[in-house]
Amino acid sequence: MDLDPGTLRIDLLDGPGVRAAADGLGALLADAVRDGASVGFLAPLGDAEAAGWWRDAAAQAEAGVRTVWAAHGAGGALLGAVTLVRATAPNQRHRGDIAKLLVHTSARGRGLGRALLAAAEEGAAGLGLTLLVLDTETGSPAEHLYRSAGWARAGTIPGYAADPAGRPRPTTYYYKTLA
Template sequence: MTDSVTIRRVDANEAAACVEALADVLIDCVEGGASVSFMLPISRTTALAFWRNVAEGVARGERALLIAEDPGGDIVGTVQLITAQPENQPHRADVAKMLVHRKARRRGVAHALMSELDRIARQEKKSVLVLDTVTGGDAERLYLRAGWQRVGSVPNYALMPDGTFCGTTFFCKQL
């Protein structure tokens, strides 16, 4: 399963160098129907701008960026830990943009990314993690299996890439 995928945290320079490959993953996920803040058709310009902004956030120390690489060195997945929080929440972090390219799904990549994310969160002294995902989607099952607690859902919270409404479920995890 994940023996063929390497999960690692990238620094600011690597994040900037990965922008093109990360854009490929984002575009694939949106084109595959993932509700991850982007609408169809997603342009390469939009995807590149998003990942450049993420790389700048890594450089500012506001987030950790993890990537999953296949044996050929291609990026097939990613997730972020947003560590920059308000002054009264230094112990908390948000999990964002858990993305796995369709060609790498059902191989344990997402689970491996989330396990490494937990390790990095502990290293960063974060004890409460939060995230949201499409209600009823595959990711809900992943998060439940990974020890996350469902805290509630909001109907019609966001849009799917095709413009239809979708509910959003919120999760937390105590480390």
């Protein structure tokens, strides 16, 4: 898949946009789970089940709780996505969670995850959020990305979430304060 900066585009998807892209987003999510990413699902995860999750996420986008960015390469190929979930409690409306940072296995290691993370951070700041949090499987390749992008490690919880094979793994939480 082409990651040429001249053809790479990161789009903000509204609720109908997420619904329209659900099949492609589902294939992206299923690809991540097949590759061992701990993103809330157990293997095997079929494309249809994953697309159903995105259709549910579309309703959250329509309600203004979840924001989704999708990265497309040459010819419109869906290469990655990231979501921002805003906290809704009155005393937490200054913060959000980065979730489902997904990069297709064929596009990894070329800066797309960093570009998606930056888009989400910029979008969050534009919404007036001042604090972001995220969690990732301890020891995963994503940890390097988050640390190098200025995220601070808050701590690790042993056995917090199962990997796609169902084995409990430690999870590390990160946070970032936005200007």
